[in-house]
Amino acid sequence: MHVCERDFGFDKVCYLQSMAYTSLQNKVAIVTGAGSGIGKATAERLALEGVAVIVADIQxxxxxxxxETITAQGGKAAPVHVDISSEEQVEAMVARAIELFGGLHILHNNAARLSGVGSGDKDVTRMESSVWDSFMAVNLRGPMLCCKHAIPRMLESGGGSIINMSSTAALSAQQTRLAYAVAKRGVNALTQHVATAYGKDGIRANSICPGPVQTEGFMAHVSPEYSAILRDNVLTPYVGEPSDIAALVAFLASSESRYINGQIISADGGMLIHYPTMAQLRAIGVED
Ligand SMILES: NC(=O)c1ccc[n+]([C@@H]2O[C@H](COP(=O)([O-])OP(=O)(O)OC[C@H]3O[C@@H](n4cnc5c(N)ncnc54)[C@H](O)[C@@H]3O)[C@@H](O)[C@H]2O)c1
Known part of the structure; x- marks a missing residue:
């Protein structure tokens, strides 16, 4: 059992997370963007499941x-510097996983530039091409490069699981944040391609589309007003925590999910399943 306790201002959450996946024992994972937020929670969760983790981040x-947190808890982990938009650095990151831990079974393509306040990611007529290019370089070329260099090593290791981080932004449109949305739609195409091309060889690929998740990155890019609107539209009594997504990554990495391949899976508290007018209707009182 592992106690999770976090407080980003939405809800203070404290609950027990049970470790479950014996098939993850002694596996090797690369988690990109593992220095903070969802990637950090996932690296920690996988390590608790017995996975040796390459903690990859640009920071x-x-x-x-x-x-250090993972090793202090008795797990196996090594930090690796990577800018996922650089093919040379991605290649070196994968080589380091093999050198340190002797194989590669799990790739969590999590690192991304977040969109929102201050990111320059606007609507199509106000889009600076440099902003577009930088989102595509990190959020789309990055995951592609990681798949390109990880898959041959995963095949040599007997197969494995790739979990690509997408977003609800890939499933529905907004007035702004175009580059982020297009890159995340591209990530879903990458997932379906890898599942199709390498499924028979024992490599599964799935995308996770989180709704709002309380991370440092998310909180820095949304205004309090926008946060409140998101909170109203999530159907759960709480807003998602990094550990909620980490739990899904652990499941998708494990053999318990062995028949799930090429899927685009939402973890959004039900945010996208209702009429868009729901939050306003609730505010004025629901009619019988
Ligand atoms: N938090 C949310 O509400 C939310 C919702 C939907 C999708 N997501 C996705 O989840 C993932 C993680 O988001 P988060 O909220 O934890 O963000 P975060 O900003 O807390 O963490 C992102 C991490 O990626 C790293 N990173 C950024 N650019 C990099 C690069 N070029 N190379 C290597 N590392 C780089 C950052 O240093 C950081 O540690 C992202 O793919 C994001 O798009 C998040």
């Missing part, structure tokens, strides 16, 4: 801190 200090 060395945070990657080091995540790896």
């Amino acid at each position: 060395d200090e945070t990657a080091k801190a995540t790896a």
Whole structure:
């Protein structure tokens, strides 16, 4: 059992997470963007399941801190510097996983530039091409490069599971944040391609589309007003935590999910399943 306790201002959450997946024992994972937020929670969760984790991030200090937390808890982890938009650095990251841990079974393509306030990611007529290019370089080319270099090593290791981080932004449109949405739709195409091309060889690929999740990155890019609107439209009594997504990654990495391949899976508290007018109707009182 592992106690999770976090407080980002939405809800203070404290609950027990049970470890479950014996098939993950002694496996090797790369988690990109593992220095903070969902990637950090996932690296920690996988390590608790017995996975040796490459904690990859562009920010060395945070990657080091995540790896130290894991090793202090008795897990196996190593920090690795990577900018996922650089093919050379991605290749070196994968090589380091093999060098340190002797194989590769799990790739969690989590790192991304987040969109929102201050990101420059606007509507189509106000889109700076440099902003578009930088979102595509990190959020779309990055996961492609990681798949390109990880898959041959995963095949040599006997197969495995790729979990690509998408977003509800890939499933429905907004007035702004176009580059982020298009890149995440591309990630879903990457998932379906990998599942189709390598499923028979024992490599599964799935996408996770989170709704709002309380991370440092998310809180920095949304205004309090926008947060409140998102909270109203999530159908659960709470807003998602990084550990909620980490639990799904652990399941998709394990053999318990062995017949799930090429899927685009939402973890959004039901945010996208209702009429868009629901929150306003609830505010004025629902009619019988
Ligand atoms: N938090 C949410 O509400 C939410 C919702 C939907 C999807 N997502 C997705 O979940 C993933 C994680 O989001 P988060 O909220 O934890 O974000 P975060 O900002 O807390 O973490 C992202 C991490 O990625 C790293 N990173 C950024 N660019 C990189 C690069 N070029 N190379 C290597 N590392 C890089 C950052 O340093 C950071 O540690 C992202 O793919 C994001 O798009 C998040």
